[in-house]
Amino acid sequence: MSKQDKEFVKEITPQSEDYSQWYLDVVLKAQMMDYSPVKGCMVIRPYGFTLWENMQQGLDKRIKATGHKNAYFPLFIPESLLQKEADHVEGFAPEVAWVTHGGNEKLAERLVVRPTSETIICEMYSRWIQSYRDLPVLINQWCNVVRWEKVTRPFLRTSEFLWQEGHTAHRNEEEAEEETLKMLEVYRDFVENDLAVPLFVGRKTENEKFAGALRTYSIEALMSDGKALQAGTSHNLGTHFAKVFEITYLDRDGELKFVWQTSWGVSTRLIGAIIMVHGDDRGLVLPPKVAPTQVVLVPIAPKKVREEVLVKAAILYEELRAAEIRVEMDDREEYSPGWKFNEWEMKGVPLRIEVGPRDLEAGQAMLARRDTGGKETVSLEELMTRVPALLAEIQANMYEKAKKFRDDNTHRTDDYAEFKQIIEEKRGFVLSRWCGDSACELAVKEETKATIRCVPFNMETSPGKCLHCSTESTKLVYFARAY
Amino acid sequence: MSKQDKEFVKEITPQSEDYSQWYLDVVLKAQMMDYSPVKGCMVIRPYGFTLWENMQQGLDKRIKATGHKNAYFPLFIPESLLQKEADHVEGFAPEVAWVTHGGNEKLAERLVVRPTSETIICEMYSRWIQSYRDLPVLINQWCNVVRWEKVTRPFLRTSEFLWQEGHTAHRNEEEAEEETLKMLEVYRDFVENDLAVPLFVGRKTENEKFAGALRTYSIEALMSDGKALQAGTSHNLGTHFAKVFEITYLDRDGELKFVWQTSWGVSTRLIGAIIMVHGDDRGLVLPPKVAPTQVVLVPIAPKKVREEVLVKAAILYEELRAAEIRVEMDDREEYSPGWKFNEWEMKGVPLRIEVGPRDLEAGQAMLARRDTGGKETVSLEELMTRVPALLAEIQANMYEKAKKFRDDNTHRTDDYAEFKQIIEEKRGFVLSRWCGDSACELAVKEETKATIRCVPFNMETSPGKCLHCSTESTKLVYFARAY
Numbered sequence: 001m002s003k004q005d006k007e008f009v010k011e012i013t014p015q016s017e018d019y020s021q022w023y024l025d026v027v028l029k030a031q032m033m034d035y036s037p038v039k040g041c042m043v044i045r046p047y048g049f050t051l052w053e054n055m056q057q058g059l060d061k062r063i064k065a066t067g068h069k070n071a072y073f074p075l076f077i078p079e080s081l082l083q084k085e086a087d088h089v090e091g092f093a094p095e096v097a098w099v100t101h102g103g104n105e106k107l108a109e110r111l112v113v114r115p116t117s118e119t120i121i122c123e124m125y126s127r128w129i130q131s132y133r134d135l136p137v138l139i140n141q142w143c144n145v146v147r148w149e150k151v152t153r154p155f156l157r158t159s160e161f162l163w164q165e166g167h168t169a170h171r172n173e174e175e176a177e178e179e180t181l182k183m184l185e186v187y188r189d190f191v192e193n194d195l196a197v198p199l200f201v202g203r204k205t206e207n208e209k210f211a212g213a214l215r216t217y218s219i220e221a222l223m224s225d226g227k228a229l230q231a232g233t234s235h236n237l238g239t240h241f242a243k244v245f246e247i248t249y250l251d252r253d254g255e256l257k258f259v260w261q262t263s264w265g266v267s268t269r270l271i272g273a274i275i276m277v278h279g280d281d282r283g284l285v286l287p288p289k290v291a292p293t294q295v296v297l298v299p300i301a302p303k304k305v306r307e308e309v310l311v312k313a314a315i316l317y318e319e320l321r322a323a324e325i326r327v328e329m330d331d332r333e334e335y336s337p338g339w340k341f342n343e344w345e346m347k348g349v350p351l352r353i354e355v356g357p358r359d360l361e362a363g364q365a366m367l368a369r370r371d372t373g374g375k376e377t378v379s380l381e382e383l384m385t386r387v388p389a390l391l392a393e394i395q396a397n398m399y400e401k402a403k404k405f406r407d408d409n410t411h412r413t414d415d416y417a418e419f420k421q422i423i424e425e426k427r428g429f430v431l432s433r434w435c436g437d438s439a440c441e442l443a444v445k446e447e448t449k450a451t452i453r454c455v456p457f458n459m460e461t462s463p464g465k466c467l468h469c470s471t472e473s474t475k476l477v478y479f480a481r482a483y
Numbered sequence: 484m485s486k487q488d489k490e491f492v493k494e495i496t497p498q499s500e501d502y503s504q505w506y507l508d509v510v511l512k513a514q515m516m517d518y519s520p521v522k523g524c525m526v527i528r529p530y531g532f533t534l535w536e537n538m539q540q541g542l543d544k545r546i547k548a549t550g551h552k553n554a555y556f557p558l559f560i561p562e563s564l565l566q567k568e569a570d571h572v573e574g575f576a577p578e579v580a581w582v583t584h585g586g587n588e589k590l591a592e593r594l595v596v597r598p599t600s601e602t603i604i605c606e607m608y609s610r611w612i613q614s615y616r617d618l619p620v621l622i623n624q625w626c627n628v629v630r631w632e633k634v635t636r637p638f639l640r641t642s643e644f645l646w647q648e649g650h651t652a653h654r655n656e657e658e659a660e661e662e663t664l665k666m667l668e669v670y671r672d673f674v675e676n677d678l679a680v681p682l683f684v685g686r687k688t689e690n691e692k693f694a695g696a697l698r699t700y701s702i703e704a705l706m707s708d709g710k711a712l713q714a715g716t717s718h719n720l721g722t723h724f725a726k727v728f729e730i731t732y733l734d735r736d737g738e739l740k741f742v743w744q745t746s747w748g749v750s751t752r753l754i755g756a757i758i759m760v761h762g763d764d765r766g767l768v769l770p771p772k773v774a775p776t777q778v779v780l781v782p783i784a785p786k787k788v789r790e791e792v793l794v795k796a797a798i799l800y801e802e803l804r805a806a807e808i809r810v811e812m813d814d815r816e817e818y819s820p821g822w823k824f825n826e827w828e829m830k831g832v833p834l835r836i837e838v839g840p841r842d843l844e845a846g847q848a849m850l851a852r853r854d855t856g857g858k859e860t861v862s863l864e865e866l867m868t869r870v871p872a873l874l875a876e877i878q879a880n881m882y883e884k885a886k887k888f889r890d891d892n893t894h895r896t897d898d899y900a901e902f903k904q905i906i907e908e909k910r911g912f913v914l915s916r917w918c919g920d921s922a923c924e925l926a927v928k929e930e931t932k933a934t935i936r937c938v939p940f941n942m943e944t945s946p947g948k949c950l951h952c953s954t955e956s957t958k959l960v961y962f963a964r965a966y
C-alpha cells in the first residue's frame with residue numbers, strides 16, 4: 001500500500017476510537033450527504049439519494065402489492081387542524097416549524113410545516129368517506145416532513161427528512177389491526193431482505209407509542225456500537241382521530257359508525273441503519289439489492305497495453321449493464337489502482353472486478369468482495385453467471401453476519417444489577433421480565449438510559465419477577481439504549 | 484341511455500358553456516384532486532397522483548439517460564441566501580412563504596420555503612466545485628415548492644406544487660448552452676411523445692425570462708380553449724449566480740474561472756395541459772403512455788350467465804396484466820353497464836373492453852376507444868396483439884388531433900387590427916413580426932392581454948414591419964393569451 005493509499009483510509013476515524021466521528025467521516029467522505037446552511041437540515045447528495053431511490057423502489061413495490069395507492073397531501077397544516085387531537089398536538093407542537101407570512105402579508109392563521117400528516121389527511125377522509133362501500137381507504141404518500149430537532153445527526157435525526165407515510169381507514173378494529181400488522185410485516189420483509197438488517201419486531205409500550213395512537217408496533221435494529229435504532233413504526237390509531245375529525249360511514253346495517261384508522265412510516269433514517277449495521281473501518285458496506293453501484297470494474301493497465309485492456313473492460317462493462325447489473329467503470333488515469341480500491345471500498349460497493357493484462361491473457365478476471373474482503377479468480381465465460389450469484393451470496397452473508405452480531409449481543413437477565421452492567425459495558429439488547437407498569441419502565445430509563453424497544457409477540461414465559469420492581473410477571477421485553 | 488346515465492354526464496359543464504367550470508368539474512369528478520383546508524394548496528388524489536407517477540417515470544428515465552443524477556436539497560432557504568442574486572430575489576420574494584418560528588422559539592434568521600432552489604444549490608456547489616475535474620455537475624431533484632399565489636387553479640397554479648428542477652454547472656458558455664438546449668429537447672420529446680401534446684419551442688424574451696437567468700427557453704402548448712400554456716422552461720443562468728455565490732474552478736490552463744450554470748423544470752402543471760389539450764365534454768381523455776388505467780374490462784352479464792362471463796373476463800384480465808398493460812376490471816354489481824361506460828369515459832381511460840355472453844359465444848370482444856368513440860369487434864385470439872396496437876394508435880391519433888387543432892389555431896399576420904381581432908375572437912397562437920423592443924411587447928400585452936410565448940428557432944423571415952411599431956424586422960414570434 002502506497003503512502004497516498006494509506007492516507008486515504010486514515011481519514012476515517014476507527015469505530016473503536018470514536019464511533020460517532022466514524023459515522024460522520026463515512027457519510028461525508030462517501031458523499032452520502034453534506035451539511036446545509038440551514039441548521040439541522042442536510043443535503044442528500046447523489047450517492048446517498050440513489051441509495052434512497054433504490055430503497056424506495058423496493059418498498060413502494062411492496063406497498064402497492066398490498067393494495068395501496070400513492071397520493072399527495074399539502075405540506076402545510078392549519079394550526080387549528082393540528083390542535084384537534086389532544087395527544088397528537090401535545091406530541092408534535094413543541095417541534096414544528098411555523099409559517100406566519102405569505103408573500104408580504106401576515107397569515108390570518110398560522111400554518112405548520114407537516115411533522116406528519118394524520119390531521120390534514122383525516123380532514124380529507126371526513127369528506128371522502130360516507131359509506132361502507134368507500135372502505136377501506138388505502139393511501140400512501142412519499143414526502144418531506146419537518147420536526148424542529150435540537151440535536152441532529154445525518155440521516156438519523158434531521159429537522160427535515162424524507163419518508164413515506166401510509167394512512168388507511170377501515171370498517172372495524174379487526175380490519176384496522178390486520179392492516180397495522182400487515183404493514184409491520186411489509187417493513188420487516190423489506191428491511192431484512194433488501195437492507196440485510198435483522199430485526200426484532202413487537203409492540204411499543206404506552207410510553208413509547210405514537211402521539212394519538214391506540215397501539216404502536218415497531219421494527220428495531222441493532223447498530224454495531226450496541227445501540228438500538230427504531231427503524232419503522234405501524235400504528236393502529238383506533239377511532240381517536242375519527243372522533244375528532246368526524247370520519248363516519250353508514251355501515252351495511254344502516255348504522256352510522258366511526259372508521260378505524262392506521263398509519264405507518266419509514267424514513268431516510270433507514271440509511272443510517274444500513275451504515276451503522278454494515279459499515280466498518282474502511283467505510284460503507286452496502287447491501288447489493290440497494291447499492292447505487294453493485295459492481296465496479298477497475299482496469300489495471302500499464303501504459304503499453306492500456307488500449308487493449310480498456311477495450312476488453314468496456315465489453316465486460318456493456319455485458320454487465322445489459323444484465324441489469326448496476327456497474328461503474330473506473331478508468332481514471334490520475335489515480336493508482338490502490339487508491340481506487342480504497343475509494344470504492346469506502347463507498348461500500350459490494351463487488352470489485354479487476355481486469356489486468358495477465359488476467360486477460362489467462363481469460364479470467366479477479367473478483368473482490370467488500371463484505372469479507374475475499375478474492376477469487378473467475379474465467380470470463382463464467383463471469384456473467386458468477387457475478388449475480390456472488391451478489392446474492394454477499395446479500396445473504398451480510399444479513400447472516402449482522403444477525404449473528406445482533407444475537408451475540410442480545411442478553412437475557414431479570415437481575416437488575418446484571419442488567420445495568422450489560423447496558424453500561426456491553427450494550428446490545430437485553431430481554432427482561434417487565435411488570436407492565438410505566439413507573440418501572442421510566443425508572444429503568446432514568447437510571448440506565450435504556451428504554452423498552454418493543455414487547456415481542458408470542459414470548460410469554462413462565463412466571464418470574466420484574467426486572468425493576470420484582471412484581472410477578474410473564475411478560476418479556478427488549479430493552480436497549482437507542483438512537 | 485337511461486335517466487341515471489344521462490344525469491351522470493350532465494354533471495360536467497360543457498366546454499362551450501363555461502370552459503373554466505368544465506375544467507373544475509372534470510378534475511374534481513374524475514378524482515384527480517380535491518381542495519384542501521389550506522388556501523391555494525390542493526390534494527392530489529390517487530388517480531391524479533398515479534398519472535403523475537407515470538409521467539415522472541417517463542421523464543426521470545430521460546433525465547438519467549442524459550447523465551443526470553437525482554439528489555435532495557433542503558426545503559428551507561435562509562433569507563440572506565435568497566437575497567444574494569438581485570434579479571432572483573426581486574422575482575421571488577413577493578410570493579414566498581416565511582418560516583419565522585421553530586418549536587417555541589423565534590428563529591434568528593427567517594427561512595423561506597423554497598420557491599425554486601437555485602440559491603441553496605449554488606451555496607452547495609460553491610463548496611463542491613474546485614477544479615475542472617469536478618465539472619460538469621449534473622443534478623436533478625424531484626420535490627415540492629411553494630409560491631404564494633393570489634389566484635389559484637388546480638394543477639395550473641397552486642401555492643404548493645410538485646416538480647423537478649435540474650441544476651447543472653459547466654466550464655464555459657458553450658457547454659452550458661448545449662445543456663440548456665439538450666434539456667429543452669428532452670422536455671419536447673417527453674411532452675410530445677408521452678403526453679401527446681404538440682409544442683412550439685423557442686426562446687423567451689427579456690421580459691418573460693426567469694428571474695436571474697441569462698437566457699430562458701420554453702415549450703409552449705395550446706389548450707382547447709385557445710389559450711397557451713407554458714409547459715416547461717430551461718434556463719442558461721450564465722455566470723450570474725456563480726459570481727454572487729463565488730462558484731469558481733481552477734481550469735486546465737491554471738486560471739480560476741466562474742462556472743456557467745443551467746436550471747430547468749417541469750411541474751404538475753403538465754397535468755393541467757393533458758386535461759385541457761385532450762379533454763372533452765364527457766371528461767378526461769388520457770394518453771395511453773401515462774394513463775393510470777389503460778384498459779378497463781367491463782363484463783356485461785345477465786344474472787343467469789354471470790358466473791361464466793366473470794370467469795372468462797378474469798382470464799382476459801390476467802392475460803392483459805401479464806402483458807404489462809395497466810388494466811382494471813369493473814365487475815361492480817350495483818352499477819349498470821351504461822353508468823360504468825360513462826364513468827370510465829369521464830376518467831379518460833383510453834380503451835374499454837366489453838365482454839358479454841353473446842360476444843364470448845362468438846369468441847370475440849368489443850373494443851371501444853375513448854379518443855374517437857370508435858368501436859370494433861376483435862376475436863379473442865387477436866386481442867392480445869390488437870390491444871397494444873390500438874393503444875399505440877390512440878396515442879398517435881391523440882397527438883395528431885391535438886396538432887391539427889394547434890395548427891388550425893395558429894395564425895399569421897403583421898397587421899395589428901387583424902391581430903387584435905384574432906386574439907379577441909379566435910384566440911390561438913399568432914405568429915407576427917416583432918421589432919425586438921420590450922416597449923412594443925408590453926404595449927401589445929397591455930392592449931390585448933397577449934404575450935410573446937416564445938421566439939422560435941430558425942424562423943428569420945424576409946424584412947417586414949413590426950406588428951406594433953412598424954419598425955422593420957425579420958423576427959417572427961408567437962403571441963398568445965396564456966394561462
